[in-house]
Amino acid sequence: MMAGMGEPRVDEARAVPSSGVGEPEPAPAAVVDDVDAAFDRLYEREYAPMLRLAVLLVDSREQAEEAVHDAFARVYERWTKLDRPGAYLRTCVVNRCRDVQRRRRFERGRRADTTEPSSELGADELLDALRQLPPKRRAALVLRYYEDLSEADIADALGVRPGTVKSLLSRGLDQLREVIER
Amino acid sequence: MSPVPTDELERRLGSVLAERAATVTDAPTIDGRADVRRRVAQRARHRRAVRAVVVVVALALLAAGLGLARRGDGAKHDERVVSGVYTTVPPLPRLALPSHVGSTDLNWLWPGTQEVLTLRPAKTYLRLDVVLSDLPLATIRAGHVVGPVQSMPAVVQGHPAFSVTVRPCCEQFPALYWKPDAHHVAGLHLDWRPGDTLAEATQRTVTLADQLVTMDEDAWWHLVSRPTATVDFGPTGHTEKVPFAALTDVAVRLGFPDGRSIPLDFDSSAEVQLVLDVPGYPTGTFHLRTGLTPLGNSSIVKPSDPMAVRVRGTLGEYQPTQKGFGSIVWLDHGLAVRLSFGPAIVPQTAGTTSTVASHGRLPTEQAALAVANQLTTLSASEWQSLWLPSAVRTDVVVLPAVRATPCFDWACPLQFLGVPAPHTTTTTR
Numbered sequence: 001m002m003a004g005m006g007e008p009r010v011d012e013a014r015a016v017p018s019s020g021v022g023e024p025e026p027a028p029a030a031v032v033d034d035v036d037a038a039f040d041r042l043y044e045r046e047y048a049p050m051l052r053l054a055v056l057l058v059d060s061r062e063q064a065e066e067a068v069h070d071a072f073a074r075v076y077e078r079w080t081k082l083d084r085p086g087a088y089l090r091t092c093v094v095n096r097c098r099d100v101q102r103r104r105r106f107e108r109g110r111r112a113d114t115t116e117p118s119s120e121l122g123a124d125e126l127l128d129a130l131r132q133l134p135p136k137r138r139a140a141l142v143l144r145y146y147e148d149l150s151e152a153d154i155a156d157a158l159g160v161r162p163g164t165v166k167s168l169l170s171r172g173l174d175q176l177r178e179v180i181e182r
Numbered sequence: 183m184s185p186v187p188t189d190e191l192e193r194r195l196g197s198v199l200a201e202r203a204a205t206v207t208d209a210p211t212i213d214g215r216a217d218v219r220r221r222v223a224q225r226a227r228h229r230r231a232v233r234a235v236v237v238v239v240a241l242a243l244l245a246a247g248l249g250l251a252r253r254g255d256g257a258k259h260d261e262r263v264v265s266g267v268y269t270t271v272p273p274l275p276r277l278a279l280p281s282h283v284g285s286t287d288l289n290w291l292w293p294g295t296q297e298v299l300t301l302r303p304a305k306t307y308l309r310l311d312v313v314l315s316d317l318p319l320a321t322i323r324a325g326h327v328v329g330p331v332q333s334m335p336a337v338v339q340g341h342p343a344f345s346v347t348v349r350p351c352c353e354q355f356p357a358l359y360w361k362p363d364a365h366h367v368a369g370l371h372l373d374w375r376p377g378d379t380l381a382e383a384t385q386r387t388v389t390l391a392d393q394l395v396t397m398d399e400d401a402w403w404h405l406v407s408r409p410t411a412t413v414d415f416g417p418t419g420h421t422e423k424v425p426f427a428a429l430t431d432v433a434v435r436l437g438f439p440d441g442r443s444i445p446l447d448f449d450s451s452a453e454v455q456l457v458l459d460v461p462g463y464p465t466g467t468f469h470l471r472t473g474l475t476p477l478g479n480s481s482i483v484k485p486s487d488p489m490a491v492r493v494r495g496t497l498g499e500y501q502p503t504q505k506g507f508g509s510i511v512w513l514d515h516g517l518a519v520r521l522s523f524g525p526a527i528v529p530q531t532a533g534t535t536s537t538v539a540s541h542g543r544l545p546t547e548q549a550a551l552a553v554a555n556q557l558t559t560l561s562a563s564e565w566q567s568l569w570l571p572s573a574v575r576t577d578v579v580v581l582p583a584v585r586a587t588p589c590f591d592w593a594c595p596l597q598f599l600g601v602p603a604p605h606t607t608t609t610t611r
Binding site: 051052070181 | 186194195198199203206215218219221
């Protein structure tokens, strides 16, 4: 279970961006009589997008599902306190995925193995380059160019300042450019 | 080769990410909702466990804080006391008692025979915590301000004997006892009275300890250098029986400060008469019924008919200006008697029926016996007020052989301080 891992993370209880993640947002939980029903609707609507986002962040389908379900569990726990469960869910997914990446990089470091190119069919050099980025930089790129979030929303999701997002995106692109120009 | 334009790079990246995402099938490979609910329940259990740990820690911190707050009434006092803490404190013992202590005595001696205690050249303060597992938690604190710097060595090397004796079943006062060196012996008794719960006894003792800890130096010296009127030293003829029924062999030894320990020879009618004569103390004759019958000229005796040990004692003149002091500690009901005296006595009168020591010093171990016989009638608070000045210290130990372990071998730490052994005698008739 990834919940409660100790690294600094985005405050998932904060207000999160309203854009993205399937519009319209669910009604506030306070006005939903049946929490379970509302949660089930959120699950049906957001599971697939979140899974795809998680796969882009962690590559592994199994780990992505783990992260997404863990994020849903956190959303369920705080359901009555959330104004925008969908946005909160995305933040949780990103955090879980970053946990996975950090853990993976740590284990990789212990094995003195610095690269892990994908062997999946269809993987190209750009994806491989993306996999080599630091977790936060990779998350910024995915949120920007896949989720199409604004820099402000990315900043909220990652728990950083907008200026930092600019830096993350710029350096991420530079790093990708270096790889594909080799 | 020209660098890839950013627009082109962004377009390619978006395209690659979309293609990769499109390969992900939507259907979860596991039962999604059930898995989420399982995780929720698991996280709730985890949170409860963490919360419980946090509560326990918080309570422990609160208790510690309350204890500190109760110890003194101001920062000034705390600073004064704490400033004398040992710079090197051996690890405190943890005494584990069984749930049913019964008649079992647990006597524990500080294991670090090679310990070197470095005393700061100031007052010292020691806090002792005793954890009784499987019993209500008892924290017994004994605080001692032990003498000005000029009267104590900077370094005491040797055996910081430490004994904890707890006998919940016994109508006696278990002792929390500490003797850091020969000159400065302090004891604190767990005031355990019949019918007391451990918590009640502990509370009473802690209160007493707090009084000692918060006492200023003048009050301390007043306490330790002058017997109070609450102690009755008159003849008692005390006949309280000692619960020896469970014992098989009993060793009776007389210990000396130089480390010697000699057996006491008793016959069935033995009566040790000691003379005690201390200014301020009435002279008395005391009985100590040990329920022993000796085995000839041996240190091993077996319980049989009660044997009266008649004790009388006389101590010499006390010079309070010397600020020497000692303490009397009674360990185990009827089993161990100990008298500790400071270094500043000028003996005057020899015991009338005992052999006078070669240097004219009095057989203060006899006084120990004498005083010890009073202890069964004293409350713990009276005990605390029972501090005697004298020149030597002697341990008189009467203990069952079955547990005649080194923990009762009260080898006097005087030797570590270079103090010559006193001359003591005992008359047995």
